[in-house]
Amino acid sequence: MQVLVYGAGQLAQMMYLDGAALGIDVQAVDVSNNTVVHPVSKQPLDCSLEQAIERADVLTVEFEHVPEALLETAEQSGKLHPNKDAILVGADRVREKALLERLNIPNCAHRIVTDLTQLDECVEALGERLIIKASRDGYDGYGQWRLSQKADLPALKKQLEGLDLVRVPLVVEQMLKFDREVSLIGARNVSGDIKVYPLAENLHYQGQLHVSVAPATNSDDALTAKALEIFSKLVEGMDYVGVLAVELFQCGDTLLVNELAPRVHNSGHWTQAGADTSQFENHLRAVLDLPLGDTTNIGGDAAVSAMVNIIGCDDHDLALLGLPGVHFNWYGKTVRNKRKMGHINVTASGYKALGSKLEQLSGYLSADHFPELVDEAARLQK
Amino acid sequence: MQVLVYGAGQLAQMMYLDGAALGIDVQAVDVSNNTVVHPVSKQPLDCSLEQAIERADVLTVEFEHVPEALLETAEQSGKLHPNKDAILVGADRVREKALLERLNIPNCAHRIVTDLTQLDECVEALGERLIIKASRDGYDGYGQWRLSQKADLPALKKQLEGLDLVRVPLVVEQMLKFDREVSLIGARNVSGDIKVYPLAENLHYQGQLHVSVAPATNSDDALTAKALEIFSKLVEGMDYVGVLAVELFQCGDTLLVNELAPRVHNSGHWTQAGADTSQFENHLRAVLDLPLGDTTNIGGDAAVSAMVNIIGCDDHDLALLGLPGVHFNWYGKTVRNKRKMGHINVTASGYKALGSKLEQLSGYLSADHFPELVDEAARLQK
Known part of the structure; x- marks a missing residue:
């Protein structure tokens, strides 16, 4: 099975790694020059974009800002998942708002x-x-x-x-006064089966995601059901296939859709270590019409996860690798200000233990680059 | 960080996949023609073996039957882990027995x-x-x-x-009358830190490993301590660095070493889904002198895992992907009789649940090629 991903960043890379284990060959398109590259080494592969499209079983995207002409060609092959319109919804706030209105989904x-x-x-x-x-x-x-x-x-x-x-x-x-931002990541495969992960709770700093915790604290069944209803309306309304990320503002008991990302999403990276099947694997399964994998947290009812982004730095102390339940991920990029360099997934049994592990972890990271971490660790331990 | 692995089979492939997530670049040597290849695609990389040795931080092996001349050159670079003598112990039963006698380790x-x-x-x-x-x-x-x-x-x-x-x-x-075969997989890094996984219990059929269960059923602290003592003696006696697999016969309370494998091992594949850090990641950490990762089962004290080999067939029903806790791994090889094609890791909370999942799984596999599975599922459910 071969999947061609438009975009050659860390999301394509992580799809490749999970795909390879399943025997799925993932290739990536560098959309800046339309070359087909290896998703990890970024080295050009010995085939043209046309050949790669021809050979692939499925075409998909790792980001929504793929030039529309490329998407058009991809759609014409009959192999693109999610479909072009769904991808463009993520790239264009006017389309996004029109969709939310059409489907009668609460938003700002x-x-x-x-x-x-x-x-x-x-x-x-x-x-x-x-x-x-x-x-x-x-x-x-x-x-x-x-x-x-x-x-x-x-x-x-x-x-x-x-x-x-x-x-x-x-x-x-x-301008909304909301309690917090949560996100729902889920997948729908070609056959129409739907599975969603537990809600993640997202902490931003200067416009970038810094920490996600999943399941979100204080999220009851009613909240989860509300999120699932929104997700189902969205994927069915768009005839969506693949992983979709829905960013939501929570105001009391109300969930308002803030933004849609028609792809695997940073707030779902915790699923690599914390969920039975990662979002990357489930995206590939969805677009190839394989059965979706289990999306619950590993390790029983008390199991919780966090994801900590490594942004604009590489001065972490690798001794953090010795911490149980701490999983380091590195994208192999050159450091630039505000650039996502990697992430650290942390798993624990219960929020207190998670907070304590995050506190420990913070000892190996520079406070400058992880401004949310210590406070979040403290909040979870309360 | 760059690691060059002698051998380009599934073990090098799985090292590559775990390494890439950590930002470690793993390349493989096809020892049949001394070319440097990509561990997944097996495509030749644009460098000679000499260049690859020069560039690598560490050289290691995925199997013990590397031609001795290659090992000699590797050792001379000063970058080979484990050392040549330790690798040859795995390739030569006379050396193996001599080592066991020298270290006073019980064997047949x-x-x-x-x-x-x-x-x-x-x-x-x-x-x-x-x-x-x-x-x-x-x-x-x-x-x-x-x-x-x-x-x-x-x-x-x-x-x-x-x-x-x-x-x-x-x-x-x-010819020994033993109760069962177990194996201990563990790692020692350059700094001398040691971590071992829980004992695995191994079922063979016609000389090939078919199912491993970890932790081994009915294994108490005394047994585990005995295995750890053997492991420590071995890695210290050989000044061993990397993952070492020790196959043991259990006769009552006694453990006898049957065989050593100076590498990651089939009976440790369960660690991919079942342990906090996989044997592949820990091997890379060990040879690069990074802190070793936690080796306990994920999901608390009751967590157990199984690994089921897919041998000589590809007629599995992919619907098995939908089973919670079931993790499919495929090596991308052409089917041949008795050839290891892939493996399936299964995680569960407790042996009964594990047995029940294996029973369910067996419904998606041909009984001809998985002769041990149904009985093992029944045994675990008792």
Whole structure:
């Protein structure tokens, strides 16, 4: 069985590693130059993209920002999972919001803006505390902005002047007071079977995921059922095949969809050590229409996991390898500021034990690069 | 970090997969033609053996039958772990027996025979029920023979006539009545730290390992301590670095060493799914002098594992992937009679649950190729 992944980063690499154990050959496409490469060594393989598409049983993606022309060709082969529309939902906030509305899935109150004059209407409808996001990433000058009070609106408009909002509209959202961010990772295979992992609880710092804990603390059956209902609506509504990550804001008992990622996801890396079947293996199973693997935590009802991202540094003390239940993962990249270099999965029996292991782990890491870790370790031990 | 493995079979492949996750680059040497290959694809890499030796931080082996000249060159680089003498102990039963005697480690009563006339003395000393083994494998006409009664000795001698017993002596052992075969897999790193996995209990069929269960049933602390003592004596006596497998016969409370394998071992494959750190990862950690990883079963005191070999067939029903706790591993080889094609790891909480899972699993496998499985499943459920 051969799977061709668009994108040649760590997600393709981890798919390759889990696939190889099952006898599945995963190849990757470096979409910057359309070459087919080995997902670990990144060395070019001796075949063209056309040949690789021809040979593959399935095409899939490790990220949503694949150039649309490539996705179009992939879709035409009849082998692409998830489908092109589903991938584009993850790449375009306008499509994402339209999907959520169509499927009647709770999400943040918002407006789509294609002309700056519409911003007044947004303040009128959503209030004066707003988050403004470019609907698509990767365009110079486009990004995210915040409005804290109505009086700043003229200045904001000035800042946004000159953007082509017809080509790249803005999504304007009410700034939400939420309790926490959780994510639901799950898979649907070609046959339509669905399996989801326990909810993960995600801690961000300066816009990047730093720590995930799964199952999320204080998550009862009702919350889990709500998340599953959202997930099922989404995958069925999109005729989705593969692993899908749903980022959710929790406000009391309510779950609002923040963002969809049509792929394996950083907040699901804990599944490598903590779940019976990893998200990478289940993604491959899903797209190849194999039976999905068990998604529960390994080690019984009390078993819990954490994932700690290693971001922008490589100054960890490798003595951390000696800690029981600590699993080190390294992507083999050159250090750059804010770059995801690797992650550490930690498994334990119960949150207290997990917190204690994270506290121990923090002793081998520089506090500068792991600003959330000590507090999170303390929270879990309470 | 780069590790060069002599041998390019599934053991090197599994080292590669675990190494890649840690950022360790594993390359393999196909010793049939001295080319350096990718451990999974088996494709030649763009470097000579000399270059690969030069670049590697460590050289190691996936099997003991590496041509001695290659081992000699490897040893001269100063990077070979385990050392050449330790590897040769696994390849030569005369060296193995000499080591066991030197270290005063219990093993089967035996004699070394370099002349057929010595066989009479063997019967005299060891009795008339004997197993006769060529001291080294891979020579035409050499293998294993059995003597069941003294009257058959002349016929046996006739059969052995013409063998060059000075070049390849025979090891003659008393045929032992043992209760079962167990194995101890453990690792010692360059710094001398030692960690061992729980004892595995091994079921053979026609000379091949079919099922391992770990921890071995009915193994108390005293037995485990005995095995650890043997292991420690061996690795310290050989100044051994890496994973070592010790096959043992259990007779009542006594453990006798049957065979040593200076490498990761089939009876340790369960550690991939069942132990906190796999034998493959711990082998790499040991030879690179990293801290050894935890070797206990995942999931608490009741956690148990089994490994089922897939031998000479590929007619399994892939629906088995849907069974919780069942982990499929496939080596990507062409089917041949008696060839190890892959293995299935099964984890459970307690032996009864493990037996029940093995029983379920057997429904997806052909009874012809898994002759031990149903009985073993029944035994565990008792």
